Amino acid sequence: MELPLTRVCLVIGRFHPLTLHCEALLKAKREAGFDVKVCIIGANAPRSHRYPFSAEEQIAMIKAAGFEAIAIEEVLGRQARHAQFVSIAPEADILLFDHAYGRFLKEDWRGGVVVEVPEAILNETLQAKNCWLAGQQFEHVSKAIAQIFDSSVPPSQRALLWEEECYVQRYRSSWAVAPYPPVLATVDILIQNGGKVLLIQRGGDVGKGQWALPGGFVEPDETVLDAARRELCEETGAELDFQTAMACLKRSAIFDDPSRSSRIRAITHAFHFDVSGHLMSTLEAGDDAAALKWVSTEEALTMRSQMFEDHFLMLEYLLTDGEKRAID
Structure with missing residues (x-):
């Protein structure tokens, strides 16, 4: 029975x-x-x-x-x-x-x-x-x-x-000599212009071909805001001086899930700039970005299956005025 x-x-x-x-x-x-x-x-x-x-x-x-x-x-x-x-x-x-x-x-x-x-x-x-x-x-x-x-x-x-996996294993091994497990600071940037947002297509060793927010690692001699302005320029050609960045800053948030990155423990500070009405420089993919494109906010919110690691979650959080909380 x-x-x-x-x-x-x-x-x-x-x-x-x-x-x-x-x-x-x-x-x-x-x-x-x-x-x-x-x-x-x-x-x-x-x-x-x-x-x-x-x-x-x-x-x-x-x-x-x-x-x-x-x-x-x-x-x-x-x-x-x-x-x-x-x-x-x-x-x-x-x-x-x-x-x-x-x-x-x-x-x-x-x-x-x-x-x-x-x-x-x-x-x-x-x-x-x-x-x-x-x-x-x-x-x-x-x-x-x-x-x-x-x-x-x-x-x-x-x-x-498998190439990605091997790259990540080598990357982690390069930090094996550190006296403590490394925790790195990064920045990511959501640029909005009217009803569109700017995305880059990754060309690097991890997530190649997937869409992402522009961003990268913070240098030792810069603030997170300065790092965001630098990374935005390097990857898209968009230049934001400090005053314009402060005027266009809509919100920012920290994303710190310990497993958010496959490469290393990385805490990112994400910025949402609304540049509507501000003259933007000519955009061109650079650094490790293979391509870039403007997409409507409606389309962006359907791109979960095309976006790198937690970048869709960051984009969703920033576009919905923080309705989906990054930190409890």
Whole structure:
């Protein structure tokens, strides 16, 4: 006689890919009498070296293992994230595959017990992903999952993602000699002119081809505002003197999610300048920007799947007068 399912286990994470040990954990919860609900983080996100599988492909992996799943979009702030999980299962134990969410869920969650999966399982997942990206033999996944691998990303795109992964690994290694884990300051700039905003297309080693806000690292001898003016000029040719920048500054915000950047811990100070009515210099993509374009604010707010890392979330926050909070 089959036992009734008496409690919900909300499984939260990203499955790049779903490994055999991940499957075993889900099945163990079901065998223990839990109603297993799988929640995939990152709906409508672009592919990257860190997250090479779409939400739909991850859902297919979960289904191949015999479970159902839903996907949720990235949001800003712990309160908004918490609300997403409450809307799915307000009373549930949580099995967490994304340790970044463990920072707040263990403190905030009142619906049940929060358990993070062992680091070894996450490392195994990373190993399987990197072997697949590198075109090497990979283990730890079922035949059904391996078939989803082969049908998801063409080899040419996979090779580009592997190049990104290798670049990020080298970048991190270059900081390995630092006495403390580095935390760097960056700036990002939203330029609005009437009903349009300016975006750049990334041409660098990470996120190549994706759209982003202009920006970059703060130099040791400059303020964040001066860094924003410099980066804007280097990447787009747009020049804002200090007085014009202050007159056009509509709002600013700090974005500091510890996992927002795949390269390094980076805290960014984002500026929103509305230059409507001000004469703009001739614009031209420069530095590591491959191209630039003006898009309507309405179109920009539909570009989540085309934008680099958390740049859509920054743009959305700045364009909606901070309705979606950057810091709780």
